[in-house]
Amino acid sequence: MGFRKDFLWGGATAANQFEGAWNIDGKGPSCADMCTGGSHTRSKRITREIEEGTFYPSHEAIDFYHRYKEDIALFAEMGFKVFRFSIGWSRIFPNGDDAMPNEAGLQFYDNVINECLRYGIEPLITISHYEVPFALCKKYNGWASREMIDIFSKYCEVIFKRYKGRVKYWLTFNEINSATMPMGGFLSQGILNEGTTDFNNQVDIPQLRFQGLHHQFVASAKAVQLAHEIDENYQVGCMILYATTYPYTCKPDDVIEAQKKNRIMNYFCGDVQVRGEYPTYMNRYFKENNIEIKVEDGDEEILKNGCVDFYTFSYYMSVCATTDEKALQGNGNILGGATNPYLKASDWGWQIDPKGLRYSLNEIYDRYQIPMMIVENGLGAYDEKEEDGTINDDYRIEYLKAHIEQMKEAVEDGVDLIGYTPWGCIDLVSASTGEMAKRYGFIYVDKYDDGSGDLSRSKKKSFNWYKQVIASNGENLENKQEKEVELVCN
Numbered sequence: 027m028g029f030r031k032d033f034l035w036g037g038a039t040a041a042n043q044f045e046g047a048w049n050i051d052g053k054g055p056s057c058a059d060m061c062t063g064g065s066h067t068r069s070k071r072i073t074r075e076i077e078e079g080t081f082y083p084s085h086e087a088i089d090f091y092h093r094y095k096e097d098i099a100l101f102a103e104m105g106f107k108v109f110r111f112s113i114g115w116s117r118i119f120p121n122g123d124d125a126m127p128n129e130a131g132l133q134f135y136d137n138v139i140n141e142c143l144r145y146g147i148e149p150l151i152t153i154s155h156y157e158v159p160f161a162l163c164k165k166y167n168g169w170a171s172r173e174m175i176d177i178f179s180k181y182c183e184v185i186f187k188r189y190k191g192r193v194k195y196w197l198t199f200n201e202i203n204s205a206t207m208p209m210g211g212f213l214s215q216g217i218l219n220e221g222t223t224d225f226n227n228q229v230d231i232p233q234l235r236f237q238g239l240h241h242q243f244v245a246s247a248k249a250v251q252l253a254h255e256i257d258e259n260y261q262v263g264c265m266i267l268y269a270t271t272y273p274y275t276c277k278p279d280d281v282i283e284a285q286k287k288n289r290i291m292n293y294f295c296g297d298v299q300v301r302g303e304y305p306t307y308m309n310r311y312f313k314e315n316n317i318e319i320k321v322e323d324g325d326e327e328i329l330k331n332g333c334v335d336f337y338t339f340s341y342y343m344s345v346c347a348t349t350d351e352k353a354l355q356g357n358g359n360i361l362g363g364a365t366n367p368y369l370k371a372s373d374w375g376w377q378i379d380p381k382g383l384r385y386s387l388n389e390i391y392d393r394y395q396i397p398m399m400i401v402e403n404g405l406g407a408y409d410e411k412e413e414d415g416t417i418n419d420d421y422r423i424e425y426l427k428a429h430i431e432q433m434k435e436a437v438e439d440g441v442d443l444i445g446y447t448p449w450g451c452i453d454l455v456s457a458s459t460g461e462m463a464k465r466y467g468f469i470y471v472d473k474y475d476d477g478s479g480d481l482s483r484s485k486k487k488s489f490n491w492y493k494q495v496i497a498s499n500g501e502n503l504e505n506k507q508e509k510e511v512e513l514v515c516n
Contacts, residue, residue, distance in 0.1 A: 028501060030444065033443075033444065033446070034399070034444060035106065035496040036101070036106040036108035036148075036447040037447050037451020037452070038110035038111075039090070039110065039112070039450065039451065039452065039454060040112045040155040040454075041111065042058035042059070042114065042155070042455075043455045044088045044454040045091045048084055051130035052131060053114065053116055053120060054117075054120030055160040057159075058084045059076075059082060059084050060074070060076070061225060062080055062082055063081045065459055066374055070225045070226075072223055072224075072228075074218075081476070083460050088481060095141055097452055097483070100469055100483065100485075102147060104451075104489060104492055104496060106147050107147065108147060108447060109147050109150065110150040110152065110401055111149070111150075112154070113153060115158065115159050118131045118132060119177075119180075122161050123162065123180075136189075139189055140192070148195065149194075150195040150197070150401070150445075150447065151189075151195070152199075153182060153249065154178070156200055163212075163217075167216075167219075168215045168238065169216060169242055170215070170238050172241055174241055175241055175244050175248065178245040179245065179249065183256075186253050186256045186260070190256060190257045191257070194260065195261050196260060196262045197262070197401070198249050198265075198299075199246060200214070202214065202295045203294065203296075204267050205238060206235070206291055207361075208228050209226070209458075210235065211230060211234070213225075215235065215239075217231075233317050236317050237317075239295070240320070243298050246334075247302070247329050247332020248328060249332070250334060251328075251331060261336060262335055263336040263338045264295070264338065266292065266338070267291075267339070268292055268339040268390070269292065269344060271291065271344070272344060272346050272382075273346070274350065274353055274363075274364045275348065275350075277349075280348045284347040287347045289307050289308075289311075291361070293393070296337065296393075296394065300337060302329045302331070303326065303329060335396070335397075337398050338398065338401040339400065339401065339402075340400075340403065341382075341386060341429075342403065343376045345362065345363030345364075346365070374406055378428075383429050383433065388436055391440070391442065397444045398441065399443070399444055399445035400433070400443070402447070402449040403426075403429055403448050403449060404425070404448045405426070406464040406465065407422060407466075408463060408464075409470060417484060417487060418486075419488050420505060422486070423491050426488070426495075430500055430503060448492075450466025451467055452468070452469040452483070453465045453466065462474055462475050468488045468489040469486065
């Protein structure tokens with residue numbers, strides 16, 4: 027048994043990380059637009075106002091806004107069946123709560139969708155991908171306020187009606203569970219507490235984050251219902267940042283610790299969005315962390331009636347949980363935990379675990395029994411051009427090959443896997459560090475962390491490899507290509 031015949035092969039991006047044109051054609055600033063550049067060792071900063079002379083990587087990014095036709099043509103050349111992208115909320119409603127949408131923004135996504143359809147590429151659209159309109163941060167402190175639910179619903183209604191008949195798949199919130207961690211406060215929810223300037227060390231108020239999650243749950247459920255009312259063909263999914271958590275040892279304390287971490291990080295948000303109710307294990311977590319969720323009359327019914335149609339997730343790494351403080355002192359992943367001695371790590375310290383993907387697929391599918399997509403997976407790495415212009419990213423090919431092999435195993439196990447969109451199918455700005463040096467793409471973009479570069483696109487070795495994978499529906503994963511490069515635009 028291989029992948030289903032209609033398997034959706036493609037790639038994934040996000041508006042704030044690759045569109046650029048941050049203040050063009052009526053667009054307002056988003057949270058991402060207020061973040062400066064950073065690096066693996068230096069946190070990006072959050073500014074309240076735009077600082078003259080400071081580099082903000084999202085402002086130009088890779089300029090997909092002006093180059094979308096060229097880029098989509100390259101995706102089509104690889105054979106994409108689906109393209110995951112997001113709509114920049116502040117491109118449609120510059121202040122988030124404007125009386126009327128921005129027509130120029132709506133037209134841009136008309137153009138992108140139509141260009142995809144011209145090549146037979148299915149759009150997979152994330153409604154909110156780490157870019158709350160910054161005006162809503164200042165006015166409401168983002169999703170900490172219940173006002174955001176109706177504001178989001180209005181935004182959803184506009185885009186659902188505008189793109190009816192041309193889009194099938196929607197995702198409400200990107201990696202919604204990132205807000206179970208302090209990092210997600212500003213990143214996902216637009217919560218900007220007094221004193222926060224350092225992205226990696228935000229002033230954190232857990233009560234606000236988890237109340238914000240409740241507001242997002244209600245908003246997501248209302249969006250699902252609204253989508254089905256507007257177009258019966260719409261399918262709406264959740265999107266979870268999934269990092270399998272293993273016990274560091276077979277010590278029962280470590281096993282229990284891993285279970286606790288998995289529940290809060292990996293399952294809580296999915297349980298609410300798929301099952302339509304809060305899991306009982308959260309009662310103890312809320313009690314022990316002095317969190318009181320304010321639930322309004324009717325919220326529980328909304329959650330129950332707004333369950334998602336399919337489940338999607340990102341997968342980059344696994345982590346180990348332990349109660350042993352000494353084991354936690356090593357270099358871990360961005361998500362913390364102890365270093366797994368059986369795994370290698372990327373240049374950014376993310377441990378590489380292909381078999382963990384098979385394990386995760388089975389765990390999730392056993393839990394929910396609904397169709398699944400992997401909508402982010404990839405290797406952030408330093409890519410270098412050879413003297414002849416080639417980019418020989420064999421390390422990326424090996425990473426993706428190993429993960430696709432485990433996807434096939436999971437399908438054999440019985441998992442209903444319907445699609446795969448590797449992250450950053452074209453080089454783009456890193457969400458966690460705000461840098462270009464951390465490259466994921468099959469397509470190299472001439473853009474660097476000092477803002478320089480002519481934005482030209484070049485095919486990496488992985489480009490033709492992935493083309494081969496798609497053409498064979500995942501059967502041909504061999505890496506036997508000759509060195510070649512092609513400059514495709516200037």
